[in-house]
Amino acid sequence: MLVEFNKFRFDTKNGLLTHEGKPIYLKPKQQALLSFFIENAGTTLSKEQILETVWQERVVSEQVVFQTISQLRAIIGERAIQTYSKRGYKWNVPIQEATIQAPPNSVSVAQEMQRKRSALIVLSLIILALGFWLKTTLSPRPTTIHILPFNGIENINLTSSMSLFELAPLAQLPPFAGDYLTMPKLIWQSQFEDDAHWLLGGRVYTLTDGVIFEFRLQGKTKHWHDYIFSNDLKQLGQLIEHKVNKLHQLGLFDTDQTLTHWIDLLRERSAYTSQPSVDLFLAKHFNALGHTDTALAYLTSILRLPNTTENMPIKLQANLQKALIHKHSGQYEAALETLNTFDTHKLSQIWPLKFELIKARAFLAYAMRNPEQVSAQLQYGAELAKHNIDAIGRFQLHILDSILSAKLGLNERKYIQLNEAQQLIAEQQLHPANLAFVYLHYVLFSKDDDSIIKYLEKIIKLPRTQHNFWVIDDSFERLFNQYLKADNLTAASALLAHNNAETVNHSLLQAKLLLAQNQTQQAIALLEQSYQQSQRELDKNGSINAARALYRYLGTQDNKRQLYHDFLLRNGEQKWLERQLNEPM
Structure with missing residues (x-):
């Protein structure tokens, strides 16, 4: 038919x-x-x-x-x-x-047959050529997943029974391969260019009842972070292949879909069959957009899982995400209760998760004005650093110790820890991108504007990674504000023209620059455009930031100001609105 x-x-x-x-x-x-x-x-x-x-x-x-x-x-x-x-x-x-x-009747049968034969020959040739072209250009290329060594374990047999992708050891180990878990995209970019190549790397943690493999899959535009549990190290290769097959079915390797379309696809599948790692991915996505209620719904689904070794890493990450949401909304007791509900007995070997738990508890204790608990977490971290963790783990602990020491007023200790962190980068040949954390702390500790600008300019020139991107974007915004503070509008404008920041709201900064140039109406128009765009994209955080700026910059007699006031009130910004009454415009 x-x-x-x-x-x-x-x-x-x-x-x-x-x-x-x-x-x-x-x-x-x-x-x-x-x-x-x-x-x-x-x-x-x-x-x-x-x-x-x-x-x-x-x-x-x-x-x-x-x-x-x-x-x-x-x-x-x-x-x-x-x-x-x-x-x-x-x-x-x-x-x-x-x-x-039907063909016209006026054409004779003989002529029609001859015409059809000629047309059929030409059509056959066209179809053959078209078929070859379709096969070579439109058929999906097999995805190659290149494997990095898993912290020295080389006896994992990796094969692929699927024709749509193949697992293969990386021909040559890239520089800074040891940093892969913290900067997979940077390592990928050093090896590949097109979306037919993926990189898989991770770390195996040995437990009493088996092993847990933490891994990252990195492609050109997508990535995936997950865990695999196995009772037997020899079976890990099969479980990795099985996991990659499932991710293939989830559409991770599809190159012809937008991120929005893929998120919709994951949501649809999660509604039918809940998968912990998918729910965690969606929770982080919606939390980043400011939709905390949606994020909490996915996190709650994860936290209902049985307390097994297999579920433990994902459940802890869900606990951490839930606690952070409570902390950011000022619900400190709820955040503390969330962190205390998790049994950390099996975390002894999975030090990255233990580090995240120490960091969350320490910053929560500081927010709750409990310096004794902050000191206890610092001591716990110092003990952890003495055990068998790698250089990047020790680096992260030194950075955490430095900033918490500063918050406690331990000035000598904060610089000692910062120097230890910087020394580790040189001694252990960690990627220079890690210097972003060191330089940011020099910015936070300094009171000299020239020194602050010097370090901020260094930070924004460093390569972006999954771990330091927020430092680079935060430094970009700080540097822009420093230029405005120094009345260096030329430098501020040049900075915006070369904006590589991904999480910075460019429209808000551009509006600030217009206001500094006394172009108030242009700034208001730009902010209104940013607000509408964020609303269309369901970006709650972006909408709130634009509404805040409009509320501040619109005149008190402007009727539109009430519209943004009501929006902010509906979205939990009452305390921010109250502070505006006591601050100069």
Whole structure:
């Protein structure tokens, strides 16, 4: 049957799809699924029906259905296939049977046959050429996942039974490979350029009842951080392959989808089958956007998991995220209760998680004005540094000790710890990107504006990593404000022109510059545009920041000011609004 819909034409017999006459390549299962939807247009099809008809005897997970539907939507449009929660999917656009016009009767039979033979020969050649072109250009390239050594363990047998990706040892160990867990994207960029290559590296921690493998998968635009538990080190290779297969089904390696589309896909799958690592990823994503209620819902789902060794790393990360949300909202007792509910007995060997717990408890104790507990956490960290942790772990502990010592007024100790951290970078050949933390502390400890500017300018020139990006972006904003403070508007403008910061709101800084140049109306217009854009993108934090600026800069007689006041009040900014009454405009 040949059907038409939305300028598409599809032959259900041979699976050929065209759009305005141009052929579109479909994989076999995409062809079968599209045929099934069209043949049952108007009927809601359950996942079970789809699996039974399209995949037949082959045993696959429900996630394969989600992925294939997502791929079809990307080709023929999001609205073509409608999702009905807990029921299934339904074809949602009108279709009509296509008609084929008959040849004119005036043409003689002999002439028509000759014309058809010639046309058939030409068409065959075109189809052969087109088929070769489609095969070589539109067929998905196999994804190669290059493997870094796992802290000296080389007897893990890694193979891949899937044709869509292959696992292979990295031909040559990159510089600073030991820093991979803290800066995977930087290491990836030193080796590859295109999205067909991924890098997998991690660390194996030996426990009494097995091993836990912490790993990061890094591609050109996406990344994944996760844990694998195994009772036997010899089985770890198979479990890694199984995990990569699942991530492939989740769409991690798809190169033709936006981050927003992928997040929607993960949310859809999480609604059907909750997966702890997916829920944690979504929780962090929505927390970063300011949607803390949504983040807490995902975190609560994780914290309901059984207390097994396999679940322990993800559950602790969920605890930490939940505690941070409570702390940032001023709910210190709730944050402390969250941290105290976790059994840390098995954390002794997984020092990065223990470090994060020490850091969270120390900063919470400081916020609760409990210097004794801050000192206790410092001592705990010092003891941890004596055990078998690597150089980057000791570096992080020295940095933590330095900033907490400063908060406690231990001036001599804060510089000793900072010097120890800087010395480790040189002695252990850690990546220079780690200097961002050292320089930032010199900025925080200094009272001389020239010294502050010098170190800030050093920081923003350092490479970005998953760990130091917030330092670089924070320093970018600090440097911009220092230029404004010094009335160096030329330097501030030049800094914005070369903005590489990812988490800094460029519109807010540009508005500050316009205000410094007495261009108030242009600044207000820019902030209103930023507010509307953040609202459209569901970026709650961005909306709040823009609304704060508009509330401050709009005149008290401006009716729009009340609009932003009400928005801030609805979004928990009452204390901020109260502070504005006591601060000069």
